[in-house]
Amino acid sequence: MSSSTGSSGGEGGGLARWQVVVAAVGVSVAVAGTVGAVYWLCSKGGSKKGSKPEADSRVNSLTSETGSTGHNEDREPSALERAREAKSRGNALFKQKQLEEALKCYKEAIEICPPEETDDIATFHHNIAAVYDKMVVDCTDNDEKVILWEGIRGHCTEAIKLKPKYIKAIFRRFHANRALNNKREALLDVTRLMILDEDSMKTLAELAQSLFKDVSKELAEENFPKLGALEPPTQLVRTYFNSFLWKDDISRSRLKELWDGAGGDVDRFDDEAFVKAAGQFLSGQYSGIIDVLTQAVNEGHEVFKSRSLLLRGTLLSLWRRETDAMNDLRSVLSLPDVPSELLADAHIKIAAIYAGLSQVKECYEEFDKALNEKPDHVDVFMQRARVAMESDDPSVVLKGVDDLEIVLKLSPTSSIALYCMGSMYHRAGLLSRSIHFFEGARSKFEQAYKSAPGLAEGLLLYALFLQDVEEVQLSEEILHKAIELEPDNASAHFTISILYLLAHRDMDKAINSLRTAIEMDSSCIQAYETLASLEMQKGNKEKALELYDAAVKNSRSILEMQQGYLAREVFTTQNEVCDEYGIDPVELLTSRMASFSTGAANN
Incomplete structure (x- = not known):
């Protein structure tokens, strides 16, 4: 499950995520999810004699x-x-x-x-x-x-x-490479086809996207486990925990009550490591907290053992240490006499880790186990809905709407549930291209905004919807409000950068906001990718590649790394083919985007 608030995945009225590059001022663009690159039209090529194949x-x-x-x-x-x-x-x-x-x-x-x-x-x-x-x-x-x-x-x-421009031969070799599982060669061939032949751009787009996703997924699964820990920014930790409606009471008074009930020594209470860790956590001082929790797990009183493991496991999942996190959370499940709320919470946190690893089946199984422990645990439905929001299947998204209806029954004052429901209908509308869902999204967002105009996470979801329906002025007002509420929210700075590019064609403001987003959160991969695409516009291929590499390196989950590799693989493959044919990528990008804009205007 993504811990950041971004756009809803890449389907919409324009090009797909992997086809679109943020263009320089004067060039129309479409932005959905994170920013990828467009396949360009080829205009040059040579010919040379070959020899009989070894095959x-x-x-x-x-x-x-x-x-x-x-x-x-x-x-x-x-x-x-x-x-x-x-x-x-x-x-x-x-x-x-x-x-x-x-x-x-x-x-x-x-x-x-x-x-x-x-x-x-x-x-x-x-x-x-x-x-x-x-x-x-x-x-x-x-x-x-x-x-x-x-x-x-x-x-x-x-x-x-x-x-070199033999379309039929490239097409036939493309299918041969697919049959032989030569994925890299297949990617190059499908890129050649989409550069050389505009009709291929239309007919092969979905297949090309699937191939790039497959390669990116393999790269992420291979390389993500090799990454070390990465401490998250305070805002990310805060946002993650705020996404849960039920919170275990770890206030000093509650811990003192548990301590006394377990017959703890009154004089030792303040020396307990978990008491110190809970104080740090509640005050938002996350630096060093994992070490304190480790002391609590190893040396602390048994009365705090389950809570120590649960909090440490949750934080470790945000520190990019999924294996250690999973061990802690499963240890909670094996302890005796753990309250059902904590057991359910452990299952929910495990489900969140599986979501980040793109293991959807295991994720939903954990949600079911959480319901077995606590059938009315509101966060099972809330977090399951958030997972559904990432789906490309409209039916799954609508199941998320059903979960949010249950959330509102269990917690009628939950404004974030209303905002998320608006986002769900927005997502369903993008996937199905149905005006009915967009109308439902507007209704829910307006209701949520009226009841909770000061909820930054919800404001970002609302602003993204308004951008898609081209209500730019209101979207910008809401984004500025979100930034005022949470100046360190990287997603807010990223989202407003896209508005600066699309609505105002203001490159300077956009770049400043993108850099601010990265300063706030080094794992804001959308910001890296957008900056990379802008560098590509300027012809700075090496700088663009550095930024794509940074997006991959700073990913916080396999899913995020997969998205980072997707943008990088599209970029490197297209540039390799452009070099092969002696093409100027910027000129072709402008030509193809102009062609797309003309076609869209005529439809």
Whole structure:
């Protein structure tokens, strides 16, 4: 579960998150969630001669070679004519499904074609790849399928070497790379397609997004465990704990009551480590608190053991120490005589960790266990709704609305539940493009704003909705109010930076707000990514890459790291392809965004 307040994930009326880059003043942009990059239109390319692919040596075990054929014409045909005639025979055999004979013809065409006729040779290689493609369909042996896919990839590669903008060959090699699980090569090919062919931009967008997400998820799962602890800013800790409606009473008077009930020595009460840790926590002094809680766990009185573990485990999850946090929270569950509220709270905190790890099934199982411990625990429904808010499935989002209805029954004065319900309807509207949900969102937000105009987290959710419905002035007023309430709220500074870019085209204010967001919270990955995209606009690729790397390095969860890698992989892949074709990324970005804006205006 994300501990920051950001936009609602990336679906909307514009380009998807991974397709959009915040443009410089004068260029239209769309912002949803965090900021990625747009696939650009290619305008240049060269050609060069290639050699016979190595894959043939393996494919030949499945097919046989042949020599050239004779001709009976009065005039001796040229080598190019004989090559094209061989291709024509191959085409006829291909249509008759005589694939091995067609293959011989295409290979013959390559052998006799003059080397300077690169376009023809590229076509012959692609014809061979097409034959192998047909053979794959009827092949039942997995090893032979791999050999055929490698043949497809190899011959398409030869075709592309000779004819770099050969769309059909790139497309066929893309599918071969996917079949061979060559994800990086597949990403490069789909990027080439979307740069070279605007129609591919439309038809392959969803597939490209899925591929980039898969690669980013693998990178995050591999690298997140390697990161060390990262102490969170005070505001993040405060926001996280404020997201829970039920709070265990750890006031001095309550702890004294527990101490006396357990027969504790009156003179030792003030020396108890948990008493000191609770005082630090309630006063917002989080630095060093984990060490004090560790002393409480190891040396403290048993009466405070469950609370010491529960608080330490919760804080460790925010310190990017999920494994240690999980151990503490599960230890709470194994202790005797723990109140049901604390047991339920431990399950909820475990669910939050699973949400951050993108383990949704395990997350919901923990919520169910929490309900078994305490069926009316309001935070089960509240936190489960927050998880649902991150979903791309409208039906899951609407289940979150049902949970919030229960929250309001259990806690009728909960203003944050109203704000979250508005955000849920907003999210459902973005996913389903239904005006009905947007109307529901407006109603809930207005009701929440009337009852709690001083709740910063809720104001950010409301401001994001107002930006999407283009009520810029009111959105800006609400954002300024949120910043006045919580000057150290990084999400507020990030959100207003996007407004400066979109509504005012004020780059200086936007950059200042983005830098402020990073100063307030080094893990505000959206700010890094947006600054990176702005640096890319200026042609500062190295600086942009540094910022993308910083977003990855400072992620607080696997989910955040996955988002960081997503932006980075899109950036690096596009730049690699642009370099390959000798493209100026900024010019192409402007051209593609202008094309998108024109298309949107005509729809």
